[in-house]
Amino acid sequence: MYQGAEARVWYVPSFVSSMEDDGCCGFNEAAVCKERFVKTYRHAELDSVITKSRTKAEVRSMVKCHRGGVLTPLVFSVIMPSATSKSACIFMEFIEGCSVRQYLEQRSTTTNHTNNNDNNNNDNNNNGDE
Numbered sequence: 265m266y267q268g269a270e271a272r273v274w275y276v277p278s279f280v281s282s283m284e285d286d287g288c289c290g291f292n293e294a295a296v297c298k299e300r301f302v303k304t305y306r307h308a309e310l311d312s313v314i315t316k317s318r319t320k321a322e323v324r325s326m327v328k329c330h331r332g333g334v335l336t337p338l339v340f341s342v343i344m345p346s347a348t349s350k351s352a353c354i355f356m357e358f359i360e361g362c363s364v365r366q367y368l369e370q371r372s373t374t375t376n377h378t379n380n381n382d383n384n385n386n387d388n389n390n391n392g393d394e
Contacts (some may be wrong), residue, residue, distance in 0.1 A: 265296070265367040267293060268364070270298045270300060271298050271299055271343065272298075272299045272301060272303065273296060273297070273298050273299075273300075274296065274299065275294070275296060275358065276295040276296065276297050276355065276358075277294055277356055278292055278293075278294070279292070279293060279294065279295035280292045292308040293358075295340055295355050295356060295357060295358050296337065296355070296356050296357070296358050297354070297355050298322075298353065298354045298356070299351050299352070299353045300315050300318065300351060300352040300353075301350075301351050301352060302350045311351065312345050312350070315345055315351075315352050315371040316344055316352065317347060319342065319344065319352040319354060319383075321343055322359060323339055323354060326339055326356070327339060337357040337358070337359055338357040339354060339355070339356050339357075340355040340356060340357065341354075341355040342354050342355070343355075356373050359385075366373075369379055378380075
């Protein structure tokens with residue numbers, strides 16, 4: 265889906281959880297995977313510490329916001345860096361809609377268009393009487 269400096273975001277069409285306490289097979293629904301990949305320019309141990317810390321902080325923030333009534337994706341699973349996988353992954357609920365970037369760009373375009381119309385109306389209303 266997207267890639268930034270810190271992570272890649274993947275769409276997972278069928279995320280299956282088998283870690284239910286009651287022995288159920290879990291759920292099967294669309295999810296998003298945010299993968300914090302290895303930064304080869306960093307010392308390996310430092311990169312691992314930073315990746316773990318940022319992943320934990322992000323998940324904690326999402327859970328706190330959700331508990332506080334903020335509409336956030338539910339966190340399904342978290343995989344921390346290990347000897348076998350150097351990346352950290354957060355699997356979360358997929359929510360249909362636009363990204364924050366798309367929303368802000370649309371809002372910015374709408375605001376600029378509205379401001380331009382206001383300026384044109386003010387220019388027309390002045391009629392050179394000043």
